[in-house]
Amino acid sequence: MAGTGPDGTTVTEVRAELDALADPRTRAVNERHGDDHGVNLGKLRALAKRLGPRPELARGLWATDDSAARLLSVLVCRPKELPAGELDAMLRGARTPKVRDWLVSNVVRKSPHAEELRLAWLPDPDPVVASAGWELTADRVAKRSGGIDPAGLLDVIEAGMKDAPGPLQWSMNHCLARIGIAYAEHRARAIAIGERLGVLRDYPTPPGCTSPYAPVWITELVRRKQGTS
Structure with missing residues (x-):
């Protein structure tokens, strides 16, 4: 080179x-x-x-x-x-x-190769690598891309996010929020999972920014999309 x-x-x-x-x-x-x-x-x-x-x-x-x-x-x-x-x-x-x-x-x-890598990285034992897989999955969810199973993803998030290492937990939480924002039919469950697990509930959020706590994140982004006050 x-x-x-x-x-x-x-x-x-x-x-x-x-x-x-x-x-x-x-x-x-x-x-x-x-x-x-x-x-x-x-x-x-x-x-x-x-x-x-x-x-x-x-x-x-x-x-x-x-x-x-x-x-x-x-x-x-x-x-x-x-x-x-x-x-x-x-x-x-x-x-x-x-x-x-x-x-x-x-x-x-x-x-x-994004999809190939997403599928390879999601189950990786290295939490940093797995977090990249979850970030790519959150992208797919936000775009409502075919081949995504929101209910199955919620099952995995519900079972593993609470005790996941920092970077992986953050990315799983991102995906949880994206599911709640993009899929109205899964919104109530996504919010309930976020409330029950409490991940990032107390995360310090600057004024004017949206909290990464999934129930707040989902509610605020849906409100903006719908143009409600």
Whole structure:
């Protein structure tokens, strides 16, 4: 792998730009959330826009194992060109929450292998990998895609969400809320499961934001969709 762009831009040059953008205060904020870089995400996105799609450079950036470089990598790669095995290895090798989130959001969701990976990741014993499967499932639920069994998903959520590790619990809760929002016929059960399990009931929510506690989340999003007060 050359790790260069079509104009000869190298990984070393791009990393120098990222280093110049790093700020100690941004790093301190990110570290509180489990991330280990100091680059403002808006500036990182601006750099990605300037660079444009560069698959070989993206692979070179990912190979550095540097979080800022990996975030840039997922923005400048071409998702449709990455094979399923490579995406699986990337997820399992991603060390920080933001890198994992961006990988799933910006790359896997746009991949022709998204459904294959969703089905493979859902039952994975690694809770971080399984959480990616649940995030992809929440997407399918929100779009009311064929092949989704909301009642069966609610069975799994009801049985396992309460004691699931943090990242997996969060993603299962996301899927629970999406089921309640998208499927009126399953809404009462989704709300009841959320109330009974109490997951994220006391999650600190800033003013003006919607609580991730599923019963509140479902009720508020349905209210907005229906245009009621």
